[in-house]
Amino acid sequence: MMPRPIRLLLPAASLLLLPACFELREPEPSTVSSEWVSPTSIDVLLSNFSTAVQRLNAANYERCFVPQRYRFYPDPAAAGSTNAALFANWGVREELDYFNRLRQRTPATAQNVLQLSARRDQLYGPDSAEVSAQYTLTLAQTDTAFRFRTMQGNIRLLLRRRNNEWQIAAWRDLATGAQPVWTEAKKYFVRR
Numbered sequence: 001m002m003p004r005p006i007r008l009l010l011p012a013a014s015l016l017l018l019p020a021c022f023e024l025r026e027p028e029p030s031t032v033s034s035e036w037v038s039p040t041s042i043d044v045l046l047s048n049f050s051t052a053v054q055r056l057n058a059a060n061y062e063r064c065f066v067p068q069r070y071r072f073y074p075d076p077a078a079a080g081s082t083n084a085a086l087f088a089n090w091g092v093r094e095e096l097d098y099f100n101r102l103r104q105r106t107p108a109t110a111q112n113v114l115q116l117s118a119r120r121d122q123l124y125g126p127d128s129a130e131v132s133a134q135y136t137l138t139l140a141q142t143d144t145a146f147r148f149r150t151m152q153g154n155i156r157l158l159l160r161r162r163n164n165e166w167q168i169a170a171w172r173d174l175a176t177g178a179q180p181v182w183t184e185a186k187k188y189f190v191r192r
Helices: 004-021 042-055 057-064 081-088 093-105 182-190
Strands: 071-073 113-125 127-136 149-163 165-172
Touching: 004 057, 004 127, 042 127, 042 165, 057 093, 071 093, 081 149, 081 182, 093 182
Parallel strands: 071 165
Antiparallel strands: 113 127, 127 149, 149 165
């Protein structure tokens, strides 16, 4: 049997050795800084949206949309009659499914390119607006079965402001010519 002073010192010695089990290290630098800016104006919302698409930032992408009641309306020709059910109730969940699957098929260092031009804003009141613009979206994804790299069309966003922040309540994709449209990417990647 151990002498009493040693038995009393043993737990104290164990406590002194405990910090050696945990090595402190410098925190790792953040690879993706938070690029989100409170969208108190339509310009800031569109900047957040474009940056999220380009950098494939799913958290910021999701923040651009009204959580419930958001709807996406595909280009009718690109959606086709066989995909009517796919787009019938397209909401934020489907947006995130498509976006995350696209992100999984994009190299970590790659970025998409989204250009908006010929933008027109229509204010319907202090808390409601519609933005229409021509877009060119170039995807950096690696899925060889998806045959479109660049998509072009017209994007129409119905915006709502709540608590002084703008969000996308509805999105309509429209073809402007023979080029593939964003609907093609959503249709393809939501299923993969």
